Amino acid sequence: MIDVVAVGLICIGIGFFAAGSIGLLRLPDLHSRLHALTKADNLGLGLVALGIALVTGSLVIALKLILIWLLVLAASAASANLIARHALDRREQP
Amino acid sequence: MSAHNATVLSLAGLAGLWWLLSGGAPSSWLIGVPVVVMAIFAARRLGATALPGLSLPGLARLLPLFLWESVRGGVDVARRVLATPMRIAPGFATYPLRLHHPGARLLFANSVSLLPGTLAVDLRDDCLAIHALDRDSDFTAELRRVESAVGRVFGEAL
Numbered sequence: 001m002i003d004v005v006a007v008g009l010i011c012i013g014i015g016f017f018a019a020g021s022i023g024l025l026r027l028p029d030l031h032s033r034l035h036a037l038t039k040a041d042n043l044g045l046g047l048v049a050l051g052i053a054l055v056t057g058s059l060v061i062a063l064k065l066i067l068i069w070l071l072v073l074a075a076s077a078a079s080a081n082l083i084a085r086h087a088l089d090r091r092e093q094p
Numbered sequence: 095m096s097a098h099n100a101t102v103l104s105l106a107g108l109a110g111l112w113w114l115l116s117g118g119a120p121s122s123w124l125i126g127v128p129v130v131v132m133a134i135f136a137a138r139r140l141g142a143t144a145l146p147g148l149s150l151p152g153l154a155r156l157l158p159l160f161l162w163e164s165v166r167g168g169v170d171v172a173r174r175v176l177a178t179p180m181r182i183a184p185g186f187a188t189y190p191l192r193l194h195h196p197g198a199r200l201l202f203a204n205s206v207s208l209l210p211g212t213l214a215v216d217l218r219d220d221c222l223a224i225h226a227l228d229r230d231s232d233f234t235a236e237l238r239r240v241e242s243a244v245g246r247v248f249g250e251a252l
Contacts, residue, residue, distance in 0.1 A: 084216075
């Protein structure tokens with residue numbers, strides 16, 4: 001039963017990764033693309049990590065996966081902000 | 095939070111982090127203990143202990159809100175880019191900040207990027223420049239709600 005839930009979570013997570021990549025290709029400008037990368041990919045990673053954590057059977061590995069997710073969350077929010085700010089600065093002073 | 099309590103708390107937090115990373119092998123503490131001590135020393139030299147009393151009840155209220163909003167953010171952006179034609183009207187907006195503490199502002203700015211339809215671009219002169227995926231949507235109410243929750247963690251009543 002837990003396996004079914006885990007596979008379900010991982011599949012939905014992969015779906016969000018795919019949506020993030022489709023957004024990256026379809027969206028018209030840099031700032032819009034950052035939306036797809038930060039939000040969809042973070043949710044995808046969270047769901048995949050949660051799915052794997054359910055089936056590891058090890059508390060340490062489950063906690064480690066959550067830690068990885070939190071660190072990636074912080075890193076992607078920070079790097080999206082840096083890219084967005086830099087792109088805006090360059091646009092303001094050509 | 096006194097300086098003493100802050101040190102004890104970061105000691106416990108870093109030791110827990112090391113335990114998690116090393117998988118709890120006893121011999122790993124040979125490296126872990128010096129690293130934890132050096133990390134606390136480095137953090138103090140960099141002025142990172144200048145945090146106000148973080149409110150744990152405030153944090154307990156922010157976390158579920160943050161998780162729920164980031165799930166909504168992911169679903170929202172996925173639906174927008176998968177629709178034909180894409181339902182977007184990108185544009186910039188300015189959000190006047192009510193938060194004062196630099197740490198609170200940083201936490202809020204980073205949270206904004208995970209909320210539905212908004213991306214933090216720049217923090218300047220008490221204002222947060224944001225990029226909205228749909229500039230006609232009403233994101234201000236949502237930002238104010240998250241800002242208040244962040245304020246409670248840092249003991250700022252908004």
